[in-house]
Amino acid sequence: MSSVESPPFIRTIEWDMMDKTKFFPLSMLSSFSVRCCLYPLTVIKTRLQLQKRNHMYNGMLDAYRKMYRSEGMAGLYRGFWISSIQIVSGVFYATTYEGVRHLLGQNEVTSKLDTRFKALIGGGAASLVGHSIVIPFDVLSQHLMVLGVNIKHGRLVVDKMSMNPLGLTFQPGMSRAQISSEIVRLIYQRDGIRGFYRGYIASLCAYVPNSALWWGLYTTYQEELIRALPMWVSHLFIQAVAGTLGGFTTTIITNPLDIVRARLQVQRLDSMCNALKVLWAEERLKMFTKGLSARLVQSACFSCSIILGYETIKRFSVNEEYKSYIRW
Template identity: 25%
Template sequence: MAVQGPTLRDVQASSNTASSPFFVWREFVWGAVAGAFGEGMMHPVDTIKTRIQSQAIISGSQFQNQKNILQMVRALWVADGLKGFYRGITPGITGSLATGATYFGIIESTKKWIEESHPGLSGHLAHFIAGAAGDTLGSFVYVPCEVIKQRMQVQGTRTSWSSVSMKDSISLKPGMQMYGYYTGIFQAGCSIWKEQGLKGLYAGYWSTLARDVPFAGLMVMSYEALKDVTEYGKQRWIPNPKYHVNGSLEGLLLGGLAGGFSAYLTTPLDVIKTRLQVQGSTARYNGWFDAIRTVWMTEGIKGMFRGSVPRIAWYIPASALTFMAVEFLRDHFNDGQNNDNSQKVANLSIDKKGSYLQKVV
């Protein structure tokens, strides 16, 4: 069989999609499980990243005096102990369930739709669009969870929050709190709704999309590109079918590379999103563009990339674990379906554009 354009795995995935109405449904489930798994494992690192990025709002200190990673870890441990690192994990996992489900579910269905209806957009561009579309749909659930999660992360324990929330630097008026202490996801959601309405729950929504749409597109495109390179390498250097590269291990390595690369490029957008969501009703920044201008003018390029190391340190293993989990679930729970279609795939070849399937005569 001669294969040009899309790799064998793309043909197999398309055949699976066409032959089973449950294929996309399974992708939603696998994505949800994988997303929650990655978030749960890496939440402490995300807490450090959030605290580093929000120091200018919470402490009111000048950027020259802000804590680095090790200083922040030590300060959080001394103030809140192990519990502080896991504050906000419930809304974090809840948001990741929704995002992971839509991310992988929409990716597969969108990729197939683009390849069938707009063959000229197939390939890496289709992967970028699919990733962006999946993350955009998940944002309706993810953003409120992100707002709650990040505010709980910067609060720490009740004692820690009480020691800083009365400072004039984060108050509208002397003696007025930034916002009350959140005891859980539901209490936090009700409190934000009562104080700020829907606008509060979706604080930083557009900045979230500005960060996540390019990030999601870049990560999927990078992952699929790395998969193509890997497939080419396996066909050239490991032609013997007896040797097989474990799909979960492949997902672990390639997912980590794709996640770290995409995370670094979108760090400035993440800084702006975090500050808009954490500031609450203090309104230090009057919108997305004002936040960019203020951070750039007061903190420079260093401020725009603040928290890039913990962000990358979070996304490399989180993305690796997420893609590993998805590949593992696909390999172990779609085996029967893959076997049913193995004969069909063996009888298929791709034209140069990779947009039409042709039977080999």
């Protein structure tokens, strides 16, 4: 067997190889930093997905220009602090992913599974746990994202082109915190606790396959790149490229499911079937590419950044006995 097929280094840093006191705080810091940098793309993607045809924005760059001109940087970070709570769910996500892969490796039957299948199963389980925690904050942050509201010189200004699915009435002098609390009140008033889990099944149908596919493809691309590229190429670089390719592929496959999820959570449609019917009536075949450009850019940047951060943190957190077997 050649040295390319059996490289003298650890390809995957496993759960039991790491010091968790280093891993968890560094992981949260990395997740927050990436979300902070890429959040405007999430806002733009959400608005593109929720608009009917192109009645507000003609693509990603047009959305950015119009939002920045009418709402400033605050518009591009609308709902950020609510959404940033996802870094807590991110800890559960990473723990579940690594834990499931570890358990599959320990079991006599599942230990024989291909690493790609272990990654796929771990990614799906991680998404199920992580998104079950974060769905209420996701619903709230998306309502905030689509509101074209800004505070200029101490006065609240409403963009006439904005979306307002809850019919929120804006009062003079309202702060962002008051707007958020009013959205919470209206959701609870209309649907009770269930309102904060609107689109839960659709979210799982979008996120669980997305996460499972992404981790499975990430592992597949990584193995293929290791075989194809010379040994001197940085392993961390290979992982970043594999993550980006995995993100691109997964995004193209799951884009319609993500649009259905967003519409169920914000536009208050009754079911996934109804959301698909409305989407098909409005967009026809364009439903497969609606908001795709923003989502592809977001996915590529997010996947690359997350993997760079995640795999770097794993290297810093690895126990001393394994450090000589780690390749950067």
